[in-house]
Amino acid sequence: MNDIAASSFFDPQVIADPFDYYRAWLPKSPVVQLSDGMFLVLSYDLCAQATGEVDTFSNNFQGTLSGAMAEDGDVAAILSEGWPQVDTLLTADPPVHTRFRKLVNLAFSMKRVAAIEEDMRGVVIDLIDRMAAKGEADFVQDFGIPLPVAMIASQIGMTNDDLDKVKRWSDAFVDRLGRMIPKERELECAREVVEFQHFVKAKIDERRANRTDDLLSDLVYAEVDGERPLEDAEILSIMQQLMVAGNETTTSALAGGLLQLIENPDQMAKAVAAADEGNERAIINLVEEVLRIESPTAGMWRMVLKDAELGGVAIPKGAMVQLRYAAANRDPAKYPDPDRFDMERTNARSHLAFGKGIHMCVGNMLSRKEMAVAYSELLTRLTDFRVAEGHTPSWPPNMLLRGLTALPITFRRRA
Ligand code: HEM
Numbered sequence: 001m002n003d004i005a006a007s008s009f010f011d012p013q014v015i016a017d018p019f020d021y022y023r024a025w026l027p028k029s030p031v032v033q034l035s036d037g038m039f040l041v042l043s044y045d046l047c048a049q050a051t052g053e054v055d056t057f058s059n060n061f062q063g064t065l066s067g068a069m070a071e072d073g074d075v076a077a078i079l080s081e082g083w084p085q086v087d088t089l090l091t092a093d094p095p096v097h098t099r100f101r102k103l104v105n106l107a108f109s110m111k112r113v114a115a116i117e118e119d120m121r122g123v124v125i126d127l128i129d130r131m132a133a134k135g136e137a138d139f140v141q142d143f144g145i146p147l148p149v150a151m152i153a154s155q156i157g158m159t160n161d162d163l164d165k166v167k168r169w170s171d172a173f174v175d176r177l178g179r180m181i182p183k184e185r186e187l188e189c190a191r192e193v194v195e196f197q198h199f200v201k202a203k204i205d206e207r208r209a210n211r212t213d214d215l216l217s218d219l220v221y222a223e224v225d226g227e228r229p230l231e232d233a234e235i236l237s238i239m240q241q242l243m244v245a246g247n248e249t250t251t252s253a254l255a256g257g258l259l260q261l262i263e264n265p266d267q268m269a270k271a272v273a274a275a276d277e278g279n280e281r282a283i284i285n286l287v288e289e290v291l292r293i294e295s296p297t298a299g300m301w302r303m304v305l306k307d308a309e310l311g312g313v314a315i316p317k318g319a320m321v322q323l324r325y326a327a328a329n330r331d332p333a334k335y336p337d338p339d340r341f342d343m344e345r346t347n348a349r350s351h352l353a354f355g356k357g358i359h360m361c362v363g364n365m366l367s368r369k370e371m372a373v374a375y376s377e378l379l380t381r382l383t384d385f386r387v388a389e390g391h392t393p394s395w396p397p398n399m400l401l402r403g404l405t406a407l408p409i410t411f412r413r414r415a
Pocket of ligand 1: 295356
């Protein structure tokens with residue numbers, strides 16, 4: 001395993017299953033140079049350090065990544081029927097980021113998450129009942145996808161009939177980011193973006209006329225001293241980011257965690273006991289350990305604004321750096337026996353699955369709650385989870401996100 005070449009990181013097989021690569025490189029070089037302008041950061045300490053140096057390691061990478069791909073004229077014509085795309089949150093640096101983050105923090109509060117917990121539990125139980133009625137399921141399709149989609153949808157005032165739209169729009173945003181799609185799909189995605197914008201704009205107008213008790217209203221009415229409230233185009237961009245950042249990641253965490261439990265019967269037994277006892281602390285730690293070991297956002301870009309040094313490695317201005325949160329979360333210097341899934345790990349919560357610093361995931365409380373409610377209800381209602389015979393779980397190659405596309409399972413209702 002020690003002869004894995006630095007440059008092989010981009011091999012689809014390595015990206016799909018990168019853990020041998022991390023194990024080979026982390027001890028000898030926590031910052032790996034892949035090519036002249038591209039570096040990987042693998043260790044916990046250095047990933048954490050880079051997230052704190054925002055003047056050097058910038059999140060404003062969108063332009064660089066897509067700069068070579070000027071918007072096609074036909075695509076631009078479709079997009080002109082909507083609102084301009086504004087860099088908010090993930091792809092913005094201070095002071096632009098600071099303003100958005102302050103306003104969005106107001107909307108994404110613990111209070112909001114607590115207020116939707118009851119609805120969330122209702123959605124979870126309903127999804128479990130539907131799976132149980134079939135006796136088998138693809139956990140990704142039947143649970144992992146619909147739960148986060150339903151939670152975001154309800155916060156923008158959508159009904160159950162609209163749910164497939166949210167998934168369709170989320171997929172379009174993600175495909176546009178990936179950019180490796182044929183022109184026909186580009187056009188289709190642009191139409192989806194415009195459809196989404198008009199849909200949400202109508203919901204914004206409704207809320208400007210009449211405040212409702214949901215996240216979208218919180219965004220519309222968010223006010224912080226000295227900051228101008230959010231404009232329509234800004235709210236639309238934020239909602240778009242919430243869908244891109246929040247749906248697939250939570251799906252991957254939910255499914256990856258269930259697979260960990262299935263593959264580790266001793267941990268499954270502990271988790272079931274915790275759920276039966278209503279031991280919230282144990283379930284919360286289970287969620288943290290799932291996030292650590294699964295790290296659905298496996299890596300995130302930073303653009304280097306000035307000549308820098310990280311772990312003794314010189315990184316020139318203009319370079320692109322990938323903070324590999326998934327590698328950091330299995331750094332043996334931080335997590336002894338890092339590949340072991342251990343729901344009692346005492347420092348599980350220190351993981352970098354949500355990043356760290358000013359860009360730390362704004363949806364972390366929401367997805368943590370979704371996972372905790374999901375595992376508690378799944379484990380108290382169903383039992384004897386197994387991966388369906390003949391299925392071998394696999395992860396499609398993706399530079400940033402890592403997640404199962406399918407998880408066919410069998411199970412029984414608990415007596
Ligand atoms: C298990 C689920 C999730 C994971 C693993 C995850 C992971 C992350 C990570 C690693 C970052 C930091 C990126 C960086 O370092 O630049 C981030 C930021 C972000 N996440 Fe999440 N996320 C999850 C769920 C969510 C949800 C549910 C939402 C919203 C509904 C969300 C919205 C965002 C947004 C808007 C940002 C950008 C924040 C900023 O730049 O200030 N995420 N997420």
